[in-house]
Amino acid sequence: MIKSDNRLHMVALGWALSATLASIFILCALLALALPDITVSHHWVGLFTLRAASSPIAWVEGVAGSVAFGWIAALVAAPVYNRIAEK
DSSP: OOOOOOOOOHHHHHHHHHHHHHHHHHHHHHHHHHOTTOHHHHHHHHTTOSSOTTSHHHHHHHHHHHHHHHHHHHHHHHHHHHHHHHO
């Protein structure tokens, strides 16, 4: 049986998830500023900060929270996936 290298690399996954979550946060925050009546974007922004989307500190908290959660997800998902993929 030939074993392929299907392992997830934790650092690459961490940066990929962080960039994805930060991008989604920024898009939703911009949408919340442009269309304040649409509550869906407010809910995503609310996952990372309690401040209004127009607040500069909300943007800092949101991006920092996105990066932190991206790395937490990578630290959990990569070892779990790699362990399951071994079998």
